[in-house]
Amino acid sequence: MLRTLFLALIVTGAYSHLATGGLAQRYDHSKLDVKISVAEGLLNGPTDGRIVLMFAPNGTDVLNDTDVTSSQNKIFGKNVFSLGDKDTVTFSGGSNFSTETGVYGWPDVSLDAIPPATYRVQAFLTKYEKVTRSDGSTVSVHFPCGDGAPNVDATGSLFTSAVDVDVVGGTQTINLTFNNVTAGEEFIGKEIGGCNQGNYEDTENLKHVKIRSKKLSEFWGRDMYVGANVVLPAGYSANDTKTRYPVIYAQGHWPADEGAFGYGRPAAQYVKFADAWNNGTIPGTNTTAARPAPKMILVTFRHEAPFYDDSYAVNTANLGPYGDAINDELIPFLEDTFNTIRAPYARIQQGGSTGGWESIASVIFRPDLFGACFSSYPDSLDFHRHQDIELYTAANAYVRADGSFVPSIRTFDDNGTEVVLATVALENHWELTFGTASRSFNQWDIWNAVFGVQGYNNYPLEPWDKVTGEIYPAAVEYWKPMDLSNYIVSNWNNSKNLGVNLAGRIYVYVGTWDDYFLNEGVVEFQKRTDAVGGQGWANVTILPEKPHGGNYQSREIWDYLELLENWIKDHAPDGKTPLKQSVSGPKTRGNMWEEVIRRGGRQAAVARQGPPSIETKGHVKVGTEVRASVGRWDPGVALKAQWVIDGKPSCEAFKVKESDKVKYTPEKKGQLQLWVTGSKRNYATETRKSNSVTVGK
Template sequence: MRTLIFGCILLFTCACVRAQAVFSILLPESLADSALDGRLLLMLSTDDSAEPRFQISDGPETQLLFGRNVTKWKPGTRVMVDATTYGYPLESLAELPRGTYRAQVLLHKYETFHRGDGHTVQLPMDRGEGQQWNLAPGNLLSTPVEITVTADRSAPIELAFDDAIPPIAEPEDTEYVKHIKIRSERLSEFWGRDMYLGAHVLLPEGWAEHPEVEYPLAIMHGHFPDDFGGWRTTPPDTTQPCAYSARFGLDCYNRTVEQEAYDFYQMWTGPDFPRVIAIEIQHANPYYDDSYAVNSENLGPYGDAITYELIPEIERRFRGIGEGWARFVYGGSTGGWEALAVQVKYPDEYGTCYAACPDPIDFRDFTVVNLYEDANAYYLDSKYKRTERPGHRDSLGHLSSTLREMNQRELALGDNSRSGQQWDIWEAVYSPVGPDGYPRRIWDKRSGKINPEVAAYWREHYDLTHILQRDWSELGPKLKGKLNIYVGDMDNYYLNNAVYRTEKFLRSVDFGGEITYGDRAEHCWNGDPTQPNAISRLRYHRMFIPKWTDKVGELAPQGAELDSWRY
């Protein structure tokens, strides 16, 4: 009887605590004139240094996030966030400790797409912010307020939206930097609405004074919130406060970044820098700020759209040579994978690639997971242990998150690969379309169990090492001397692991390119042995453009015009 009474008291206490961690969110009529779809995000923080929406991360400093879908949410009504809502790093509000928090809510809006493949899906269209849920214009949010979670509160905690994130201004053209945006016929047909591709375009010194000259095209892939690393025509402002970089352990790193941008401007306009047109591709989409520059069942034909629509238009407008040998690609991380991928998938359309710290290019080392042999992505295969696989490390091997934790955060931000984050975009690009119109999961987002059928599809379509091996008899003659890879041997995301696999194959076939590792270099080292990672990652243009110029004579077809643009 005593045990039964104690059990009832315990059950009542747990239910009471769970009942107090319930939030009621109001969608005011003043902020919406029709029903809304999207992901409702509740953030709780004990850190008052910034808004909670800017404190959700993969690292140990992260605050709390809980997310749920809303469909046709009518203005003037409320939605509940309770213990059934999925969270990170606590999976449920039932686990929330009593205490005082700063609370904030945000609605990441979804748009309905009636795609050309017959599927109807709801996704967050990029609105100029680069698929950042906490910065996307039009998203609703609330001013952070202090709330207290106690055991004796009988009513839900009420919150309400009171603002919307403002639009982002379009960038303006300058003497050297231009901006281009085109409507893509291929992508518009796929998505069932107008879709656009763009680029930042950096014109060479003397472009206007030499109207008869046609130029090579230097194509940088990756994530670009600004133009060419902030393209700075004036020296750094030393009156501005210094900002410390915890990642690199450097004081005044903000001034270092500004100085690098100014140095590049001086170099670009100086007498000895190669005269080429440099571009940074802009291809944000409903899944991510970057399409991975390949054709995909879920994202559409971005590879063809970039290669056959955007690049020819840039060459037409700005006097590019317009031939494959005169286009070279480079980039880091996502951009590194893209540089290698487009060179492999479009060997005649691009003349050389320089891939720094590329995303996994061999899925036997998909960071730390072998997609073809491992049963579970989150845990080491073991009969008795449950050891989590690492997700992020520093140059000394110290962990800040596990692979499971990184995926848990994404699932809280959005289901159906809609978080706009790294693991979800890999899934969106590489996976076949599922019966519901969303990407098929490579692994169960909660358990980590790998789907062998999806892994087999990934292998045949996007495992770059496998594709090189499978098709080398055809690709080899077209790619000799054109594949160059650079990575730190302590890459934060273990990206060097896949490069080792790729190198083993390429060395066996005399591929004629470079593969270089940076000792203790983290993400995203660019191959410069004279500079630490904090500096090398800022020097992609100045590193790879001269490297290509020095080598183009060996790779260009006989009779190619190599002199007029070298003034």
């Protein structure tokens, strides 16, 4: 979960996407155009990408606040294809709201809704790279370069100069020019992240590791890297191979500013923690004496990926075998490099929010590798409540049956009253300005990419219409392998035997006032695992009135680390309750890459498709009723059918659904076919033709 909380009310008019069909009050611009050209020499060749155009309040930096809960910016996005130095891109108002080829804006869809005023205006181009992955799918995506994958102004992006403009409310043209490129951070060696080998500068106790992943590189058809920041305990000696240490693997977002084991603390607190850790002594307090710091190696993974600032640390059909890259390539490299204890009991997963989901998923899918997880306020563990969406039963992700909007971000005032800061609709529409086809590098889109399979268009098969919120149950069905409570229950007493093998190894914490309603998924997870394993099968802590953030169970950092240390000691071979080898056998392993790509990759997407088919074979007489199916299509594809004789329409086109059986009584001779045309946002419109039937006398 990478969404900053701001204590601000929702931008006025932000609901207009749904309440008024996407249009707030229109102003008499007649025609407001923004024309954007490219300075010579900035592009090496024709470039695909996403242009984001922002109008910020007068006197403010357009990048100062782009958050969905607080930004006063007017944000518009448009895809470009084969953009060259001599091309000009025009942003216009009107009603062309196609999310693939037109302009889409937030908080109001059209430029026509911009009130007359003075604005600071600037545009950014996120460049896409077209790749064909090993399963045959071809996508155009942005590959992050050590910048944490921001949704705008990423490393290598083109940007225009910021200009102050008076929007007058009549016919007007604003001219901008891409004239500069966003520089990346400088690293020891070369660029970091998804680009080239390189790293941050090491210190005595803080080391950085980065490797080329063979598995990811093969999937993406280009060099791909994963890395880690490693904090060594005081007294660590590389030459002392007899002294070995357990490892705490921290999951979470791109750790750019707080070193190797950030926990989300302010920098000053991190420095205090790091100093104590390096000295090997926990500072005393008014009630406790100074004591030795835990002797553990602390590792934070770095795995920014196409679609987000991290990969969610599992194998997925849209991002590739990141789980294998981390667990089967990076961790063995770390264990060859540092003096670690190579046993599950001494490998602990921990994290919060996104990292909370990653840490628990890593243990659930890899009981053979990790001993336990300490997961704090994790992303949705059970999709009966995906945040506050009842995903398996609701018809719409944005609006409930009673007409109320589904909330997404909240806070509580001093009186304990819930204040909604953003709805699911507001966030999803905001994301659309930064990218279509789940490419915004924002929260809901990465869930589509991680939890879902590939669509027939090669991009993530989205679970609902991004504009209207209509849920596609058939698409949601493909999320079930990533529904962690469903996965546990489904593998409770089969060959994986997770009911026995995971018992006592899962620790989850959340507060009842979680900013993103993540407590609801935890409650569902607890309910379903308790139903099969008995109360307390998983150690779940739900603390009243605690918001999103902090350490596990809201513990002070040293108390938390000592909790982890004690778990490791207790489950060591000579501990109170040793972790048995039988619960960490190879059969417990899940999320196998071969199964993931077979179920969700390009070939699976193609196999889901099918042309329309006339059931009657051979010849029929004029006046004889003919029946047909309309074929198989991806969820959400809008279908129109038309009967055709000898290649010419014999009736008007009519709407159909995939499950429909249609019938027709031909009135003249010829070769009869059913043609069905399918259309969907971000899909190529396609007409599929049935087999032919001869109609005669």
